[in-house]
Amino acid sequence: MSENWTEQNIPDQHGRVAVVTGANTGLGFETARMLAMRGATVVLAVRDLDKGKQAADRIKGDVSVQALDLTSLDSIRAAAADLRISHPRIDLLINNAGIMYTPRKTTADGFELQFGTNHLGHFALTGLLLEQLLPVPGSRVVTVSSTGHRIRAAIHFDDLQWEHSYSRVAAYGQAKLANLMFTYELQRRLTPHGTTVAMAAHPGVSNTELVRHAPAALRIPVNWLAPLLTQKAEMGALPTLRAATDPTALGGQYYGPGNRGEVRGYPKVVASSPDSHDQVAQQRLWAVSEDLTGVAFPIAATSPH
Incomplete structure (x- = not known):
């Protein structure tokens, strides 16, 4: 296979069902578009149904739209219930949606917005849909992280919701580090089943809407330098x-x-x-995430090596 892996290398996807969160714009849209072009049945799981429908209209193929607000556990549970009915078999769950550098806000359930959306929302969705994936050989859960998982990043177990202090950059780093720690722990728990695998990805620095919440001092140079420093969403x-x-x-x-x-x-x-590979912290984060979301996964825990 060529070293330069492109969309031309995507195998035929006919017969596969892919659920892509945040698929109405940017990286999620391009991910959904390319999967649909290769024949997959694609569900755009989005917060804004109107924008989701507009995106679906721009994609050729078997595409549908599912309401999903990752800032609300009620919405996540409702979406998962809908998907279990409409798609009892799921081959790909792509946890793509994300927010970046937002001012301190909370989700409907009181979680800090970046941690609640980027990690806890996808954690809950994955747990609620896993029984649709486990019976399917070759099924995959792909969670989108970021190089930001290295920047001022740690899991602040003593203040996960940033109630005592807040840094939008550090909060983003925590959320993206959590995405990776979740992926690695999920993979260990999936290994005995032999059907579903968990992986992570990051887009590099892509020219998308994600930076819209960044402080103006950062946003202006990023926008000006974007053509030189970033790549298009199709590459990301x-x-x-x-x-x-x-x-x-x-x-x-x-x-x-x-x-x-x-x-x-x-x-x-x-x-x-290295922090992302701390198995003790991974398992602690998993336990806390189950407790916060009320979602228990249908797979057993493993012991750290």
């Missing part, structure tokens, strides 16, 4: 698509752009931070 989606579809991909792998600094380039397996 390729690590996710490779994790989701490459027959040679393995559970627990992390894909990102292959150029120096992982800012841009064709997707390859990349390394995540």
